Amino acid sequence: MTSARPFDRVLIANRGEIAVRVIRACREMGIESVAVYSDADARALHTTLADVAIRIGPPPAIESYLSIDAILAAARQSGAQAVHPGYGFLSENADFASACATAGLTFIGPPAQAIEGMGSKIAARRIAVEAGVPVVPGETPADQSDDAIASAARRVGFPVLLKPSEGGGGIGMKTARSDQGLVETIAQARREAVAAFGDGTLYVERLIEQPRHVEFQILGDHHSHIVHLFERECSIQRRHQKVIEESPSPVVTALLRQRMGEAAVAVARRAGYRNAGTVEFLVEGAGDAARFYFLEMNTRLQVEHPVTEQVTGVDLVRAQIGVAAGRELPWTQQVLSQRGHAIELRIYAEDPARQDLPQAGPLLLYREPSLPGIRIDSGVREGSEVAVHYDPLLVKLIASGETRETARARALAAIRDYPILGIRTNIPLLIELLEHPKFVAGTIDTGFLDAEGDAIRARLSSSPPPEALAVAAAARAAGTMAATRSGGARPGAIDPWSSLRGTRV
Amino acid sequence: MSDSRDQIDVVPLGNGRFQVAQGSKRTIAYAVAGRDTWVFLDGRTFVVSDTTDDARRRSSIDEQGALTAPMPATVLSINVAAGQAVKRNDVVMVLEAMKMELPIRSPRDGVVKAIRCEAGELVQPGATLVELEG
Numbered sequence: 005m006t007s008a009r010p011f012d013r014v015l016i017a018n019r020g021e022i023a024v025r026v027i028r029a030c031r032e033m034g035i036e037s038v039a040v041y042s043d044a045d046a047r048a049l050h051t052t053l054a055d056v057a058i059r060i061g062p063p064p065a066i067e068s069y070l071s072i073d074a075i076l077a078a079a080r081q082s083g084a085q086a087v088h089p090g091y092g093f094l095s096e097n098a099d100f101a102s103a104c105a106t107a108g109l110t111f112i113g114p115p116a117q118a119i120e121g122m123g124s125k126i127a128a129r130r131i132a133v134e135a136g137v138p139v140v141p142g143e144t145p146a147d148q149s150d151d152a153i154a155s156a157a158r159r160v161g162f163p164v165l166l167k168p169s170e171g172g173g174g175i176g177m178k179t180a181r182s183d184q185g186l187v188e189t190i191a192q193a194r195r196e197a198v199a200a201f202g203d204g205t206l207y208v209e210r211l212i213e214q215p216r217h218v219e220f221q222i223l224g225d226h227h228s229h230i231v232h233l234f235e236r237e238c239s240i241q242r243r244h245q246k247v248i249e250e251s252p253s254p255v256v257t258a259l260l261r262q263r264m265g266e267a268a269v270a271v272a273r274r275a276g277y278r279n280a281g282t283v284e285f286l287v288e289g290a291g292d293a294a295r296f297y298f299l300e301m302n303t304r305l306q307v308e309h310p311v312t313e314q315v316t317g318v319d320l321v322r323a324q325i326g327v328a329a330g331r332e333l334p335w336t337q338q339v340l341s342q343r344g345h346a347i348e349l350r351i352y353a354e355d356p357a358r359q360d361l362p363q364a365g366p367l368l369l370y371r372e373p374s375l376p377g378i379r380i381d382s383g384v385r386e387g388s389e390v391a392v393h394y395d396p397l398l399v400k401l402i403a404s405g406e407t408r409e410t411a412r413a414r415a416l417a418a419i420r421d422y423p424i425l426g427i428r429t430n431i432p433l434l435i436e437l438l439e440h441p442k443f444v445a446g447t448i449d450t451g452f453l454d455a456e457g458d459a460i461r462a463r464l465s466s467s468p469p470p471e472a473l474a475v476a477a478a479a480r481a482a483g484t485m486a487a488t489r490s491g492g493a494r495p496g497a498i499d500p501w502s503s504l505r506g507t508r509v
Numbered sequence: 510m511s512d513s514r515d516q517i518d519v520v521p522l523g524n525g526r527f528q529v530a531q532g533s534k535r536t537i538a539y540a541v542a543g544r545d546t547w548v549f550l551d552g553r554t555f556v557v558s559d560t561t562d563d564a565r566r567r568s569s570i571d572e573q574g575a576l577t578a579p580m581p582a583t584v585l586s587i588n589v590a591a592g593q594a595v596k597r598n599d600v601v602m603v604l605e606a607m608k609m610e611l612p613i614r615s616p617r618d619g620v621v622k623a624i625r626c627e628a629g630e631l632v633q634p635g636a637t638l639v640e641l642e643g
Binding site: 368369371419420421422423424425426428429431432435468469470471472473474475476477478479480481482 | 517519521525527529531536537538539540541542543546547548549550551552553554555557579611
């Protein structure tokens with residue numbers, strides 16, 4: 005890229021680790037960063053790191069980070085020329101993208117029409133079909149008789165899911181594995197659909213068994229270039245929230261990668277896509293013969309973008325800013341390559357031993373590990389207050405190595421050396437997952453954590469071992485000592501703000 | 510606790526870091542003491558309840574009404590005598606461990622029944638220091 009900066013000032017319409025990530029990219033590029041913050045984030049890391057910080061409202065997101073008016077007002081006030089939406093909040097809101105354009109601001113993301121097109125699952129599916137990319141086979145037969153639904157099931161191919169056409173959330177779904185008993189299953193599905201939604205219309209869909217979630221990173225410029233930056237495997241998720249991601253996927257062969265990459269680019273091209281985006285697929289089976297189906301396209305930078313950055317050497321946020329300023333992508337598909345392996349762990353403020361209960365409170369002690377091959381994308385620091393208002397993601401730890409096993413071992417060593425005290429985090433769960441034989445073998449499908457999560461969690465709740473009690477006694481003694489010397493303050497009382505001052509950073 | 514391999518030595522390294530030594534095995538742990546004491550040890554986080562009266566009673570007084578040593582320590586000073594009345598939170602004696610002073614407070618109002626240690630003595634965790642009655 006040319007050396008002149010693409011913008012003088014960029015507003016980051018987000019908070020937490022992604023706001024910090026974008027602020028750092030701006031700083032590298034000589035761009036002034038403008039942070040916005042709610043009252044809950046007045047002392048947050050992103051608020052203090054940016055060159056300019058503007059208050060946009062009270063803690064509830066709907067009155068601050070989701071308020072288009074408040075963010076546009078902050079952009080006007082700061083003189084920002086462009087807005088980076090991060091992920092979540094307004095990042096996939098077509099109205100926000102349009103409002104930025106109307107206000108004369110460059111939206112660092114795809115065109116509003118592309119956000120709109122991919123925002124509807126039906127429209128997105130149509131775009132994929134038009135691009136010649138497979139989607140999960142399914143139909144709503146016009147004739148809803150038992151016979152017509154049975155023949156639709158044969159057309160779609162067994163095993164099939166019979167779903168209420170009006171439904172959602174998995175309610176009333178029935179599985180049929182063959183012609184045997186099919187008519188009874190159809191009748192049962194219809195009864196349940198009527199009971200749940202007052203409408204017995206059925207949708208017949210192929211059941212993808214033990215699917216894996218594999219997504220492709222896309223990047224497009226305003227000069228008709230679209231490339232993919234290979235895949236990310238995101239099969240470790242619970243209730244559709246990802247926990248660990250990696251690149252490359254342990255199940256994607258070179259041939260499959262090429263076919264899926266071409267399909268992802270075709271979908272993006274058909275959607276008129278520009279900037280960074282992600283095409284999600286379900287993968288069934290393994291090896292070159294594995295089948296893949298378009299699931300949806302995310303029209304934003306993903307949480308898990310760092311694993312792609314680690315294996316391709318591309319800085320996606322810098323690329324996003326450059327493309328938004330009208331620059332050409334500096335690479336062709338042929339020069340991009342995937343080198344080594346990267347694994348991302350999402351560290352959440354939640355208690356895995358108690359149904360992932362969200363945690364709030366001060367980070368009394370927070371020390372990032374420093375080890376070879378470890379990258380930390382953090383939105384917090386020691387003394388930060390974790391509030392209940394927002395997503396519980398605190399930090400992402402990304403481990404890289406020349407092989408998957410090296411990356412796994414590095415991730416494990418680093419997470420074991422990552423003390424976060426004052427609130428519970430999911431670190432114990434991440435350790436169990438990294439050590440699980442199925443993760444080590446790379447054979448985890450999307451149902452894994454929901455199926456085996458309880459057994460894993462049962463191992464997490466235990467009373468402190470003697471070593472921990474001894475450390476606690478020593479810490480109490482040290483705390484009591486300090487309090488005695490300083491003239492009888494409440495033993496062990498810690499003000500994270502005053503204690504931070506003595507900390508070497 | 511006489512077997513040296515069972516002995517857990519905790520050395521404060523400053524700034525919330527502690528070295529835990531058990532025989533020749535060494536680990537780094539982190540802890541912050543407050544109303545609860547948070548401990549990070551080998552990827553696991555533990556919360557040890559501490560300064561509430563309940564926990565204090567559990568950790569330093571047994572059913573017989575005896576104050577016990579919470580950790581290996583040297584008795585630095587004894588501030589009470591047998592028969593003396595004490596109030597809750599009075600410092601009855603001061604221990605020294607790892608070059609730090611550790612005041613031992615009475616968990617409740619009462620009368621000192623007997624002193625079971627001497628100044629300068631090395632006491633082990635669980636050893637009875639003072640018996641209380643009333």
